Amino acid sequence: MSVTLRLFGALRELLGTERMELELESELTVEQLRRVIAKKYPKVADLLPHLAFSVNLEFAGSDTLVKHGDEVALIPPVSGGGDGQGNQRGIGG
Amino acid sequence: MSVTLRLFGALRELLGTERMELELESELTVEQLRRVIAKKYPKVADLLPHLAFSVNLEFAGSDTLVKHGDEVALIPPVSGGGDGQGNQRGIGG
Amino acid sequence: MVKVTSEVLAAEPLIKRVSSAASGAVAVFVGVAREFSEGRRVVFLQYEAYREMAERKMEEIVAEIKQKWTVNDVAMVHRVGVLQIGESSIVIAVSAAHRRDALAACQYAIERVKEIVPIWKKEVFEDGSRWVGWTG
């Protein structure tokens, strides 16, 4: 099976692409996918603990199942809105 | 001595002028002036208890002294700002 | 900058005026002439100001804001005269480095305008009119 990975910001720059297809042996959880990515792309391994994930445009918990054809995004801490003051509650609730 | 009276809104309409010179025998307090006006202009007597006074562009308490040449305004409850929702604290603090 | 004016109000010029390179946020309040007041249809509004005192009180509010919050600039313009439904009665714009200062100060500004700025509104209905604010 394969999933589409969407990459933004520092991740996009580090991996040199904003989108990639990732081949996986079977369905797996977001947490398992996080480990797969860390292993395959060591240069972003340090960033991964600080990321949220979305699956098909919705924030996903660690045990959300990722299926064939899903679009998965690695979501860095968001910083839209201007004024330079982040929101301490962080992302995705 | 004389003072200038400024009138607004319903008061201006009732008395038919936005400004008048008022001749007074002597200096007096805002509260005394209120009674003088009520007596001289009975048609606004009912409104006077609901008014604030300003003397020379500042809100004035009941015992503020009014002197020759002062500009005194009768200040109805204010309703600027739009949106139709007044402020319960009223005027002049 | 504070002003009482009979000209039509727009927000963008005030936003530009208060913005600077040090501003990360501008909070704006626009008061608008509304068609219904307590169920009655308003044909138009008429605002009247004790102009000299109103501008002085608006300056006082700006000074209060600058004491209470870290803001860069405040602009506040109130319209007088006849307003058609949908036209703006007041525009307040507050710039600050940070959004929470701008937002809190803007909210404070409109509350204070309604407390201490001598401006009065008359609602004109199809079958009458009234000066707003008389509690008696």
Added chain:
Amino acid sequence: MVKVTSEVLAAEPLIKRVSSAASGAVAVFVGVAREFSEGRRVVFLQYEAYREMAERKMEEIVAEIKQKWTVNDVAMVHRVGVLQIGESSIVIAVSAAHRRDALAACQYAIERVKEIVPIWKKEVFEDGSRWVGWTG
């Protein structure tokens, strides 16, 4: 109406868009590209969005607002791409019959944007750059 766009933002069109005869107040928030960030001079900003998800999350925020407050309309536009200092990154406009609903909802909107909308800011300095928001 929500949108992620690379075009220059203006507040007035959004104010007009949310205004109606039933609106007594419009509250507006404008986020502005600021020159200094923690003491360093910013040359320009670059915003990047996960556009499809960002617009969906902005729609969610509008729905949350309509549940929490009595508002007439909400418009929210976020800019992406390169922003010069002084340009607007976001404009939010909320109309309501009454000012307190408009103001509270507008404040809520910008806080929620910063929590859940996947948009990222890069600050470009004279001698480097950084993506904002990494706490690690």
